[in-house]
Amino acid sequence: MPIVQIEMIGGRTIEQKRAMVKEVTEALVKTINCKRESVKIIIRDMEKHNIADGGVLKCDQS
Amino acid sequence: MPIVQIEMIGGRTIEQKRAMVKEVTEALVKTINCKRESVKIIIRDMEKHNIADGGVLKCDQS
Amino acid sequence: MPIVQIEMIGGRTIEQKRAMVKEVTEALVKTINCKRESVKIIIRDMEKHNIADGGVLKCDQS
Amino acid sequence: MPIVQIEMIGGRTIEQKRAMVKEVTEALVKTINCKRESVKIIIRDMEKHNIADGGVLKCDQS
């Protein structure tokens, strides 16, 4: 632990993902005092037609 | 909040998804008195070889 | 399928939950043409100190 | 119930998945005394660039 699941809109580069998992892990180590190697992160790239806010698909939002 | 995650068998059309997120959002607004714009929905399209009931993959079920 | 996971702020009554699962199930049957008995819903009541928007805990938001 | 969500690195064959859902279901029936047909399993195949341990993407790990 901790196990982190991140749903985000697809299209980010692997460099962005590389930086993200590093920074999120550091944020957890720094604030909740867990071991760095214990942090597991799962990223799920979401399509805009599979996310909705207020009843409207993201792909239909201007 | 609320955040809704819907796992469903893949293959639905975008029109079906459009109607689904609208109706599910209205159902929540009507019954738990939340704000429409606060409702977030995530849809995950599942393959039949990645779902199982009673120990049998969906793709193996008649 | 479908399996629906709903995270919402705790405190709703069982009557609200009863109505919610009924209406959400009907919304799915009506829009994605699934069988009513195949719809599974999981509700997770969240504490305000366990949810955050924009980096601020819900319990700290005015 | 129970509902089981399994995140695993992609690339397993359908035979491996077939055996996995069967064995995991038997393990649950045997140990928590649930009905076989009530066990639902969802498998999510993960890409190595979408998983991280200790702040490092799996695809970057030797």
Place this chain on the structure above:
Amino acid sequence: MPIVQIEMIGGRTIEQKRAMVKEVTEALVKTINCKRESVKIIIRDMEKHNIADGGVLKCDQS
């Protein structure tokens, strides 16, 4: 990996949970050829008023 999330009706004893995680882990090692120590399991005990099948809360089902 793999990461396994198990939602089940609350009330099982710790002995049942002990046996379950052992057996589910063995099932994964045996069928998808992963390392035993890599298997992470999360158990979520669910209340009957927070689960529904076919639009009816579990606590309302005979």
Place this chain on the structure above:
Amino acid sequence: MPIVQIEMIGGRTIEQKRAMVKEVTEALVKTINCKRESVKIIIRDMEKHNIADGGVLKCDQS
């Protein structure tokens, strides 16, 4: 989006959670260029008898 779900061992203080959601949100804004107010975080406090590594419950690990 992004929506972040964090499973962690229970017992952290609200101050730790306050700092965690702030830092994790900043990490995401900085690395994947999302809007701060769009970041939603869900925290789930886990009991040691509901987590397992390598087939052994956390509460049984020395």
